[in-house]
Amino acid sequence: MANVALIIAGGSGARMHQSIPKQFLSVNERPVIIYTLEAFQKHADIDAIAVVCISGWEQVLWAYARQFNITKLKYVIPGGENGQGSIRNGVFELEKHFGEEDIVLIHDSIRPMVSADIISDCIVKTKQYGCAIATIPCAEAMLQTEDGMCSTGSYPRDNLKRTQTPQGFPLGKICDLHRRALEQGITNSVASCTLMIEMGQQVHFSLGSEKNIKLTTVEDLDIFKALLLAKRADWLKD
Numbered sequence: 046m047a048n049v050a051l052i053i054a055g056g057s058g059a060r061m062h063q064s065i066p067k068q069f070l071s072v073n074e075r076p077v078i079i080y081t082l083e084a085f086q087k088h089a090d091i092d093a094i095a096v097v098c099i100s101g102w103e104q105v106l107w108a109y110a111r112q113f114n115i116t117k118l119k120y121v122i123p124g125g126e127n128g129q130g131s132i133r134n135g136v137f138e139l140e141k142h143f144g145e146e147d148i149v150l151i152h153d154s155i156r157p158m159v160s161a162d163i164i165s166d167c168i169v170k171t172k173q174y175g176c177a178i179a180t181i182p183c184a185e186a187m188l189q190t191e192d193g194m195c196s197t198g199s200y201p202r203d204n205l206k207r208t209q210t211p212q213g214f215p216l217g218k219i220c221d222l223h224r225r226a227l228e229q230g231i232t233n234s235v236a237s238c239t240l241m242i243e244m245g246q247q248v249h250f251s252l253g254s255e256k257n258i259k260l261t262t263v264e265d266l267d268i269f270k271a272l273l274l275a276k277r278a279d280w281l282k283d
């Protein structure tokens with residue numbers, strides 16, 4: 046049975062306010078997406094990598110993959126009209142090359158600190174439960190707001206989880222989900238886990254980490270650089 050990483054790099058990263066898509070921004074002389082791809086390249090249980098890529102950057106991606114020796118990269122797939130569309134394009138392409146029992150780990154290209162333990166746990170839990178969503182506890186108080194200015198309602202944080210990626214599924218199951226969602230006119234769910242829930246399915250949790258950061262704003266780049274420094278210091282210690 047194969048385990049395939051599907052990396053979603055279809056977005057333009059408007060919230061980063063940079064001239065190039067955030068997944069291609071260079072940090073310490075490496076594009077962000079290369080850190081992400083290296084995590085899956087190095088993982089012994091990952092057999093192949095596919096990337097859903099923003100239009101116009103496909104050749105750049107292949108060139109970086111050659112430069113940084115990402116030999117598991119096999120497929121570069123066009124992005125969709127939004128996140129759900131990009132994931133749908135990705136899983137429908139993978140369906141042509143893999144079996145329905147094979148596992149697909151859907152991962153944001155801009156989560157470059159994903160660890161081997163997170164990837165391993167997502168594979169194990171997907172096989173065990175039929176789906177696995179990397180999550181972390183909610184450490185802050187959570188307030189509800191209608192206008193972004195004030196609040197009169199809160200959520201009990203012990204009942205909340207913060208979702209990350211990877212999000213793992215058997216390929217047949219996630220393709221079927223996307224086909225049924227299209228039939229029902231559900232076309233803009235923010236993540237695979239929310240699509241599952243909107244379609245009446247249960248999702249199971251797998252290991253996440255505060256370090257598995259999503260690079261959304263310029264501030265996140267500073268946190269990413271600090272995490273890279275800390276990782277390097279750990280290597281030097283060992």
Ligand SMILES: C[C@](O)(CO)[C@H](O)COP(=O)(O)O
Pocket residue numbers: 128153207208209210235236237259
């Ligand atoms: C999939 C995700 O990372 C889960 O937390 C998140 O929903 C992605 O959001 P984005 O708006 O596509 O960056």
